[in-house]
Amino acid sequence: MRVFSGIRASGDKTLGNYSGGFRQYVATQDEAAADGGEAFFCVVDLHSITTPIEPAVLRESTLSVAAWLFAFGLDQQRSTVFVQSQVVAHAEAAWLLGAVSSFGELRRMTQFKEKSEGQEFVSAALFNYPVLMAGDILLYQADVVPIGDDQRQHLELSRTIAERFNLRYGETFVVPRGAYPREGARIRNLQEPDRLMSTSRGAPQGVVRLVDSPDIIRRKFKTAVTDSGREIVHDPEAKPGISNLIEILAVASGESIADIEARYEDHGYGQFKQDVGEAVVELLAPYQQRYAELRADDAELRRMLAVGAQKAATAAQPTLDRMYERMGFAR
Numbered sequence: 001m002r003v004f005s006g007i008r009a010s011g012d013k014t015l016g017n018y019s020g021g022f023r024q025y026v027a028t029q030d031e032a033a034a035d036g037g038e039a040f041f042c043v044v045d046l047h048s049i050t051t052p053i054e055p056a057v058l059r060e061s062t063l064s065v066a067a068w069l070f071a072f073g074l075d076q077q078r079s080t081v082f083v084q085s086q087v088v089a090h091a092e093a094a095w096l097l098g099a100v101s102s103f104g105e106l107r108r109m110t111q112f113k114e115k116s117e118g119q120e121f122v123s124a125a126l127f128n129y130p131v132l133m134a135g136d137i138l139l140y141q142a143d144v145v146p147i148g149d150d151q152r153q154h155l156e157l158s159r160t161i162a163e164r165f166n167l168r169y170g171e172t173f174v175v176p177r178g179a180y181p182r183e184g185a186r187i188r189n190l191q192e193p194d195r196l197m198s199t200s201r202g203a204p205q206g207v208v209r210l211v212d213s214p215d216i217i218r219r220k221f222k223t224a225v226t227d228s229g230r231e232i233v234h235d236p237e238a239k240p241g242i243s244n245l246i247e248i249l250a251v252a253s254g255e256s257i258a259d260i261e262a263r264y265e266d267h268g269y270g271q272f273k274q275d276v277g278e279a280v281v282e283l284l285a286p287y288q289q290r291y292a293e294l295r296a297d298d299a300e301l302r303r304m305l306a307v308g309a310q311k312a313a314t315a316a317q318p319t320l321d322r323m324y325e326r327m328g329f330a331r
């Protein structure tokens, strides 16, 4: 089994990214290693320039995301962790695959429509985003792509592109399938439980950032919204706030939802919120420590990433060569 996933280098990462992303990557690394497979984790910095981003912000968020990947337990022994722009095959593959991606398909992408709507400047890069993403995956002949729900349409298009290329130029690519997070992996904003916890939208007080200090984390949980009534039960429709907190505690402590409900039968909201906050502080502490160590020495971090880029380039090259060859380039 070959696994590939791309992680956006943008914004501050949150507890939501841990639950729905980082945690999954580490599990995937272990699964892939257990059955003799390989896993690739790519910080997709080339995707970050599809909407305006300050150069200094791009550089910092690339290194930051990479450090979090290592901090949570990915390692270059068992996986390949790298930065997209350091493996030039990605830019090349995107150009070549542009020939088998249609204008109509790209124009129909929901994310393109949403991100371009009302913008004064819509880049050609934003339009081509899904082609770059298809190249990321196809270059590695990945079977499985762990990915968020919002990326279903892009993954479907990657499959279409792979199939079209195979049909036109002969069998070249594995057609990948998406692996989507289970329900419960979707942590919500502590102030606005009707929306996912992400830094780009929603009340900042309801967003737990991975870099938040213990005191800030405690405060955010203390002020989390709850629901009417006083029962601590998991009922996302009637009790979105409490249900979210139960799910967060399940993620942080590894307990089941039923066990948590049983344990809190005779407790009030106040104590419960405090306990969830404490569990999150404890969960994050060792990772934050490791992150701080990695960020204290960016030279070492860059060295680790250079190792990944080398491995990735070696893995991608045969597929890229085959693409050029099949398409008829006289190289």
Ligand code: TRP
Pocket: 004, 005, 006, 007, 008, 044, 047, 132, 133, 136, 137, 145, 146, 147, 148, 151, 154
């Ligand atoms: N588009 C993905 C996202 O927004 C990131 C991404 C880029 C990706 N290339 C990928 C994910 C390849 C999986 C595989 O989350």
